[in-house]
Each structure stands twice: as C-alpha cells, then as structure tokens.
Amino acid sequence: MASNDSDRGAEPIPSAIKILIAGGFGAGKTTLVGSVSEISPLSTEELMTEASLDVDDTSGVEQKTTTTVALDFGRITINDDLVLYLFGTPGQQRFWFMWDELALGSLGAVVLADTRRLETCFPSVDFFERRSIPFIVAVNCFDGAHRYESDEVREALSISSGVPVVLCDARMRESGKEVLLTLVQHVAAAVSATV
C-alpha cells in the first residue's frame, strides 16, 4: 500500500477575514465580540519585540519579552470557505504600533463610543480616517447614560455624513449583529462607489 503522503488531499482550508472593534478602554469592545462570537472570546498576546526587532540585540531581551499586548478576539464561521474574526484593538495608546498589523487587510472597523467618555474614541476615529479604512461608529448605550441622537454623536465626533452612526447594546447578540451588518453594508456601498 502506498504511503499516505497527505491526509488532507482535497479538503479545503478556509480563508479568514477580519473586522476590528475599536474604541476607548471600557467602551464594551470585548462585550460586543462576546455577544456575536461563536466561541467565548479568546485572548492572545503579541510580544513587544515583534515591533522593535531592528533595535534588538540579545541584551535586554528578557525585559522586552515581559511586555506583551493582549488581544481579544472572537470567531464567526461564514461558510466552509470563509471565517470572520473580530479583533478588539488594544485601548492604551502605547500599544498603537499593534494597530497597523491589525488594520492591514481588515474588512473594516467598528468604533464603539461611550457617550459618557466620548473623547476616548477620538484616536480610533482619526486612525481609520487617516488610513481610509471604512468604519462605522456604534454608540454603546450604557444603562443610566444620557441618550444622544446619532446626529449629536456625529457632530461631536466631527465625522462625515457618509459614516453610519448606530445606537447599540453591546451585550445583546441581535444588537451586535445589526452593528456588524451596518459595517459590512457600509463597506459594500464604498466598494460599489469605486467600481
């Protein structure tokens, strides 16, 4: 009998695509990922050295390896050929070097806004605007927080009228689905406009 060289033969390997979930610390990024993900949100870490290789030598490596960035993410199986990953971006500004790798090749981004601390999502909005990455703003309606109209939020963030602003409850799956659908439709509209 011939040796079984490849057990995988024709079985297709799915490809993956990602959506970023950005926003300030405590805006509900992990909650949103958890409400729509088919797995409990996982957390992985990236070594700081990944981004600072050119300045590396062996001395001091031990110290650098202790600096890691935790990334929370979830997964949605789209079909046999496609898996969607949702990555929460690290909130702290000193981890911004991570964003470029995360943003590379992403379908688009959701900026979660907490109206009690709206300014915490300004940097995310700037980041995606500058890189022309399609994004929407989802206002996470926390219990007890004042309800703003989406136009008020749009004005406060000074984002263009083309960027959808939706209200959501990150804890609810249906609400999280609406947020993701709004983003993908927004991306689709942008694609149509450029064709």
Next chain:
Amino acid sequence: MPDRHSLGPDSEEVGPLVRPYIMTLGRQRSDTVQLDMISVVIAARADVDEMSLEPEQVSILELCRRPLSVAEVSAHLDVPVAVVKVLLSDLIGRGYVLARAPYTTQSPVSRDILQAVLDGIQRL
C-alpha cells in the same frame, strides 16, 4: 559541586520570561513563511516524527486537526503569536502543516465575499 535541586526552582522562576525564545531557538521571526495572525493552518500528515519536534509543535499538530487561525493556536497554547508563527513556519517547511493566507482588502473586497459575510452574520 552544584546542587541540582537548587537549580530547579530557579529555572522555574525565569521560565515565563525565557521560554518563548528557547522554543524557537532564539529566533523571533520566521524567515521563510509569511504568516498573518489570521492565516488559517491545518495539520497535513499523519506520519509525523514527533520525536524531532518541540512539545509545543506536537500540541500545535493536535490543535490543527481542524482548521484554526494562528491567533487561535496562540490563544489555546497560551504562547505569544510571534512565537507560534516561528513554530508553525518550521512545521510548514517540513510539510506537516498547510496554511492559507487571509483575504486582504488592500484591493477592494469582492461583492461575493461581502454578500457571504452579510449572509453569515444574518444567520447568527
């Protein structure tokens, strides 16, 4: 004469700091295979010489009996992404693992993909 017993706890203590680099023989980045955080990997063969592999690589092969992203492998093993990429690139180089690059949207993503994503989210 060195007391071997006194070495044990010491190496335990430094373990979490040094371990990732020992696993990859000091390498921090693979030279041959470009893996993304969401490259999907799957074990390719049954005839694996486990004795020649790092324990973490054996664990990777077990995890990857079904397709998983690099990020998932990292999370399940509790090993940083950068280290998992190096371990995986060895396995890919030896033909033990197959990888598929993610869709990139540097060029506009196709309408078919977008529609599939919409349908998939709708079904949640």
